[in-house]
Amino acid sequence: MSAVTDTVRAVQPGGAIGQSVRDSLVVAKRNLIRMSRIPEMVIFGLIQPIMFVVLFTYVFGGSIDIPGAPEGSAGPYREFLMAGIFAQTVTFATAGAGAGIADDMHKGLIDRFRSLPMARGAVLTGRTLADLVQTALTLVVLAVVALLIGWRTHESMGKVLAGFGLLLLLGYAFSWIGALIGLSVRTPEAATSGGLIWLFPLTFISNAFVPVKGMPTFLQHIAEWNPFSATVAAARQLFGNTVANQPKSLTGAWPMEQPVLASILWAVLIIVVFRTLAVRKYRSATA
Template sequence: MSAVTEASPKALAPRPRGGVVQSVRDSLVVAKRNLIRMLRIPEMIVFGLIQPIMFVVLFTYVFGGSINVPGAPAGSAQAYREFLMAGIFAQTVTFATAGAGAGIADDMHKGLIDRFRSLPMARGAVLTGRTLADLVQTALTLVVLAAVALIIGWRTHENMGSVLAGFALLLFLGYAFSWIGALIGLIVRTPEAATSGGLIWLFPLTFVSNAFVPVNGMPAFLQHIAEWNPFSATVQAARELFGNTIPGREASVTGAWPMEHPIWASLIWSVLIIVVFRTLAVRRYRSATA
């Protein structure tokens, strides 16, 4: 008489393959899947372009003659354009956070993550692939936005290598923030909640900064918050790399280290955000799919 044993579903599930190379391959496969999905839904890209273009036009023509940039002639629209654009670029890459969170929440809601579980793939590849696809979409958005900025009169005053380094820092910050969006998408239950949760904290982060108005006009306590804001560090770094700073003007109002060394501060902040939130997101993903 033979005994029949029934294996548990967990035992029958394919084990994910290990190794860094395999993890990279799996991540690229997931990224390709998300990019193809974006191409099949072009309105996602179009609507993602409308908001930043609106911000550029509105801030330039509505507020451009009213906001004075310290060290520049009073009411100089050109000075404000060059001051503004790094902030608009940074806002654009960070607002992609909401899209990342909504996409992951949608995959969870539709059961797509359960399908990925049945495949022998690295656990973190699903999240990494999604954030890489969002990074590509954000880069395309920046290209279009930069073209619009040039049309309305924005100019850079450094060599091409420095300008490209500025955009690289902006994309690095956007990639870091996409991991915050991934964590939010795994925590909430619906894509709508992920969109709201991904935006609500971004508004104070981006507006209590040096992105749209000079910090010296803020109350003293907000000046310190704004100049230690990771968003502000990347904005200031981009301005320096684009050559959009005012010669002879102090970079910091409060003497904050991130404003005096913005490039290093931007890199440090982005790396810290990736390390912390990628760890939390992957841990949450594993517990959600265990």
């Protein structure tokens, strides 16, 4: 089989990189077709973030004061909140990515892919790209809901799109963590639980939903070095949703002083580390 595989790859134009790209796109297309045939996957993925938007805006919004904003005003909190909700939405897609890969492993689909002359990492890359497309569609719908409840941006369209681009980059990076979890557990149910349990402290010990100022000092340091917080701060900056005359960081944390650059560096680091671990796990799991 190895000799046949090498022969087939040798005649493919573009070399190993071109082969890997083509294989990844084929797998991504397969997963997108599967998602389109199961629309409830997308619908249920939308319900949770919309519920968070409504609950935080109308239940908690009136009691959370944003430093520098008029006291008791819900408008500033809506603008403060939405970057956090967007970021939470893209990271919570991690659980779905892990469950999908675990399901493919459980059904033996991965073994079928392995029997084909295709790049080893293409199966995981295709899956994460398909999840990225689904996450992008979810963000579009969620942005419309946010506009309906009063969220507004105050920067150019280019910066706003860049903000959404950083959010999608974070979601793509975290999908590789989900891929590693999906390959490390035995059932899709375990992958879903394992993909969510660590996300709750990550997203709530951050600047996403409440100002860091109200946290104990040691949590302020954790929150401001949290990669999730860096992307939230970067999105707020690019959306124009920051509060004037307020310090970017309470602890002097570099990611809060340069959130755009920090969010990119965090995402690239996560992708490099967890893609390497996931592909290695994939090879050993199917060996």
